[in-house]
Amino acid sequence: MSEPSTSEEPVPPSPPRRRLWPWVLLMIAVLLALAAGAVSAVLSHRISAEGSRTVHIRYEVTGTAEDVTLTYSTWRDKELSTGRLTLRSLPWAGELDTRGFMSGGSFVVRLGRSGGEVACAVTVDDGTHRTARASGAFATARCDGF
Known part of the structure; x- marks a missing residue:
């Protein structure tokens, strides 16, 4: 009779999970910057038009x-x-x-x-x-x- 093996084979570590929240925050920041730029362009045009009439x-x-x-x-x-x-x-x-x-x-x-x-x-x-x-x-x- 042979003795049962007590050593277990090592389980390879699972690959690290990619975090999604930094990308979501980056997209929100980009969208806010684009919206602010659009609002600024519209206001600038309106002020220019108002100033010339x-x-x-x-x-x-x-x-x-x-x-x-x-x-x-x-x-x-x-x-x-x-x-x-x-x-x-x-x-x-x-x-x-x-x-x-x-x-x-x-x-x-x-x-x-x-x-x-x-x-x-x-x-x-x-x-x-x-x-x-x-x-x-x-x-x-x-x-x-x-």
Whole structure:
């Protein structure tokens, strides 16, 4: 009788499993980068188109105040600047045609020491319209975001 063999043959190790999750993460990162590039290209085109069209803006102030300071946005060569004007009587209206207009303009009407009442209005040719009212000494009416 022979003795039973106690040695087992070694089992070859299984090949390492390839991990799938790094590839999935890489694909997600690539897709996000492509999406960001597409959004950037669309926004760039839209901003360029917006900056090249001519826009007509009308500013108006009405009321009873006799000491009023106006501060308003102007656009020259695609740069935002501010205009300032002091009035002793109302009504007042001002208009300008500009290129390079970007949304976010501001029109502020500040009453002086003598107070009174004012109403401001801004109209942009695409239909954007903002209005505000103020009364009393040193009060402010703001027509912003046009």
